[in-house]
Amino acid sequence: MADDRTRTDPEPIAVRIQIEDLRVDTVVGVYASERHVEQTLWLSIAFEYDASEAVAVDQFERAIDYDSLSGALTKFIQQGKFQLIETAASASCEYLLAHYPMAWVEVAVSKPSALERAETVKAIKRLSRESDSLP
Numbered sequence: 001m002a003d004d005r006t007r008t009d010p011e012p013i014a015v016r017i018q019i020e021d022l023r024v025d026t027v028v029g030v031y032a033s034e035r036h037v038e039q040t041l042w043l044s045i046a047f048e049y050d051a052s053e054a055v056a057v058d059q060f061e062r063a064i065d066y067d068s069l070s071g072a073l074t075k076f077i078q079q080g081k082f083q084l085i086e087t088a089a090s091a092s093c094e095y096l097l098a099h100y101p102m103a104w105v106e107v108a109v110s111k112p113s114a115l116e117r118a119e120t121v122k123a124i125k126r127l128s129r130e131s132d133s134l135p
Contacts, residue, residue, distance in 0.1 A: 014103065015051040017066055020044050024074050027081040028088065028111065039113050041077065041088070042120070045070075047096065047105040064100055072099065085109040085123040093127035104128035 022043040027035060047064075054063035076095050082088040092107040106126040114121035 012050045013052045013055050014048050015055075016046060016048045017064065018044070018046045019066055019070055022070050022074070024077045026078045028083070028085065030083045035081075039111065041085070042110040042112070043073070043077070043092070044108040044110075045073070045092075045096070045105065047100070047102040049100070049102045064102070069096070069100060085111050085114075085121065086125075089123040089125035090127075093125050097127060097129060102129070 022045065024041045024043055025038045026041060027037070028039055028041060029035065049064055051063060054060075073092060073096065077088055077092065080088065080091060082091070089107045089109040092109070093105050096102060096105045096107070104126065105128075106124065108122050108124040110120040110122040112120045
């Protein structure tokens with residue numbers, strides 16, 4: 001019989017995944033003129049998860065499917081019809097943590113049409129399972 005005191009569980013393999021510039025066309029904005037037309041948002045998502053099982057067996061089924069994740073998040077943003085990009089970023093983090101086994105997630109929502117004199121305006125939110133927000 002093996003001695004449980006000498007057996008060690010393998011260290012978790014924390015992997016950070018980044019999805020850059022996911023295009024989402026949706027209704028977003030506070031002005032009446034913005035509530036009747038879709039605008040383009042660009043999302044960048046970073047998250048960390050324990051990929052130990054996926055790495056050990058090199059199987060897609062054990063990993064977070066980021067194609068499925070990006071499709072689900074796109075639908076979530078489109079259905080939300082948010083007024084503020086700040087709300088879109090925060091709600092996206094909450095949605096992702098509720099539906100995927102992530103240690104933390106960071107979502108940046110960029111709205112290129114927000115200011116005429118700027119390339120884009122960006123709201124960034126980071127959320128972890130251990131706390132409401134990380135610095």
